[in-house]
Amino acid sequence: MDKKTNPTDQARRRFFGQVAAVASLTVAPGIILQQVAHARAPELPASDRQRWGILINTNKCAEGCDACVTACQDEFGWGPDSPNEKHSAPNQKAQWIRKVKLTDKQTGHVQTLPLMCQHCEHPPCVDVCPTGASMKRADGIVLVDKHICIGCRYCMMACPYKARSFVHEELHDQKVNAPRGKGTVEACTLCVQRVDAGRQPACVEACPEQAMIFGDLKDPESAISRELRERGGEQIRADLGLNTGIRYQGL
Amino acid sequence: MTFGQLSRQCLMVAGLFLALPAIADDTGPLAGVPKPRAKANPEFGCVRPEEDMRKHHMQYLLHHRDETLRQGIRTKQFSLAECVNCHITPKPDGQYARFGEKEHFCSSCHTYAAVHIDCFECHRDTPDPEKIQESAMHNPHAGLKLTRKDVAPLSATVGEAR
Numbered sequence: 001m002d003k004k005t006n007p008t009d010q011a012r013r014r015f016f017g018q019v020a021a022v023a024s025l026t027v028a029p030g031i032i033l034q035q036v037a038h039a040r041a042p043e044l045p046a047s048d049r050q051r052w053g054i055l056i057n058t059n060k061c062a063e064g065c066d067a068c069v070t071a072c073q074d075e076f077g078w079g080p081d082s083p084n085e086k087h088s089a090p091n092q093k094a095q096w097i098r099k100v101k102l103t104d105k106q107t108g109h110v111q112t113l114p115l116m117c118q119h120c121e122h123p124p125c126v127d128v129c130p131t132g133a134s135m136k137r138a139d140g141i142v143l144v145d146k147h148i149c150i151g152c153r154y155c156m157m158a159c160p161y162k163a164r165s166f167v168h169e170e171l172h173d174q175k176v177n178a179p180r181g182k183g184t185v186e187a188c189t190l191c192v193q194r195v196d197a198g199r200q201p202a203c204v205e206a207c208p209e210q211a212m213i214f215g216d217l218k219d220p221e222s223a224i225s226r227e228l229r230e231r232g233g234e235q236i237r238a239d240l241g242l243n244t245g246i247r248y249q250g251l
Numbered sequence: 252m253t254f255g256q257l258s259r260q261c262l263m264v265a266g267l268f269l270a271l272p273a274i275a276d277d278t279g280p281l282a283g284v285p286k287p288r289a290k291a292n293p294e295f296g297c298v299r300p301e302e303d304m305r306k307h308h309m310q311y312l313l314h315h316r317d318e319t320l321r322q323g324i325r326t327k328q329f330s331l332a333e334c335v336n337c338h339i340t341p342k343p344d345g346q347y348a349r350f351g352e353k354e355h356f357c358s359s360c361h362t363y364a365a366v367h368i369d370c371f372e373c374h375r376d377t378p379d380p381e382k383i384q385e386s387a388m389h390n391p392h393a394g395l396k397l398t399r400k401d402v403a404p405l406s407a408t409v410g411e412a413r
Contacts, residue, residue: 045322137323145320146373172349174375176332176382181373196323 039198051121051140052190053217053245054204055224055233058113060211063101068114071206072097075191076178084171094165094180096188097203111250114203114212117142117163117188118236119245125155125164134185140217140245141192146184155185160237163187190245217245285363298328312370331370336378347377 040046073079078094085093097116103109123142125134133149136142144155144164156164164187167180174180177193191201199205204212215224227233233247297304299311315329327333338356341347348354350371353362357376361368 040323042325042327045318045324135321137321139323143320147316147320171373172376174373176375176379179373179375184373192323193325196325 040196042196046137046139046141046196048138048140049218051217051245052195053119053140053215053224053247054190054201055213055215055227055247055249056113057211057213057249058111059250060209061112061114062209063110063112065112065208066099067206067208068203068212069097069099071202072116072188075175075202076189077173077175077180078165078186082171083173085167085169088168092166092168094167094186096163096165096186113248113251115161115163115236116203116246117159117190118161118242119188119190121243121245123242124158124160128154128158130154137192139195141190141195142187143189143192144185144187146179146181146186149184151183151185153185159187160240160242285359298333331374332379335375336382339376339378350376 070079073081073096076096078085078096080093082094097114100113100115102111102113119140119142121140123134123136125142126136128134130152131148131150133145133147134142134155135145151166153166156162156166164185166185167182170182171180180186191199191203194201200214204214213224213227215222217225217228219225220229227249228247231249233249234251235242235244235247236251299307304311311329312331312334315326316331318324319330339347340356342352342354348356348358350358353359355376357368357370
């Protein structure tokens with residue numbers, strides 16, 4: 001068969017595209033289909049047709065609220081309730097996501113925001129890793145392959161966001177979804193196991209203010225892309241040119 | 252018959268007798284080698300024929316871990332968590348054995364073979380608390396009891412796995 005798409009096929013595709021668009025708009029009056037389930041079949045690899053990101057509205061982010069942090073701790077088993085990490089000092093303990101408070105010294109205006117791995121397009125942690133353990137998945141999620149991580153912590157030095165932590169103590173009873181162990185570096189995984197199952201990251205789901213939008217930055221019709229197009233969003237340390245997947249509004 | 256021939260024959264006969272117990276005992280390749288503890292429900296087969304798993308499980312796991320972490324392929328056939336869910340059974344006291352205890356499915360063989368594994372430095376060595384009920388109730392392998400003839404030739408799969 002001819003590999004080039006013939007004109008009839010293209011017309012047919014356009015037609016079906018339009019029919020689908022109309023159908024999705026008229027499912028029920030008043031109901032807008034906000035998000036299409038994007039679960040992949042388990043046997044399919046992540047693809048670069050997507051790039052996952054989160055848009056965080058700092059104006060909605062409430063001071064004193066740490067729902068995103070506790071949701072992350074529950075999901076991955078790090079934090080003060082971790083039964084194993086009793087000996088390391090607080091500044092040695094894992095911190096996958098932290099609430100940061102910014103105070104304008106002149107006006108006294110206070111802002112808070114969650115800060116975690118920014119899932120850069122050009123991650124410095126991946127550049128410096130001597131073993132290839134620090135890696136970026138096709139869909140833009142930056143991960144540590146703990147199977148080959150030697151715990152040298154170059155990536156922790158390289159990360160401008162202080163997003164990575166090192167496990168100092170022997171662990172047991174880890175969460176099934178979150179293998180963690182002594183001598184390896186870890187960080188926010190953008191809840192990769194949830195994303196692969198078509199769900200939202202735990203922090204996004206837990207935010208009581210709906211200050212976080214998770215979605216596909218490459219899909220112009222996703223909620224996150226529309227919001228970014230209409231109201232914009234900033235990167236932290238945009239001057240570094242890392243093109244982060246996590247964007248902020250209201251900074 | 253020279254003395255040399257005679258002694259060689261004696262040795263052969265003696266060798267046969269020595270080999271017999273090992274042949275008669277089907278618990279393992281050699282008599283006295285421990286068999287891993289039985290899985291949660293013996294009626295369910297493993298994800299591959301047992302003899303294949305004994306020989307190649309490490310290759311399947313290695314292959315699967317890279318696919319899962321680096322590409323996000325999350326099939327369950329060679330998932331370590333699923334192995335643990337099914338194979339780690341409670342001790343008589345109702346507690347789940349930890350890796351390192353002789354009742355732990357993986358330890359029972361690895362201790363004997365003196366093969367050190369790092370899997371459980373990071374991975375949970377006991378079943379997922381949310382899945383304990385589930386794995387006891389139904390077959391995680393979708394009711395398949397696999398035998399050698401049900402699956403692709405070994406060479407094909409191992410070739411893939413490397």
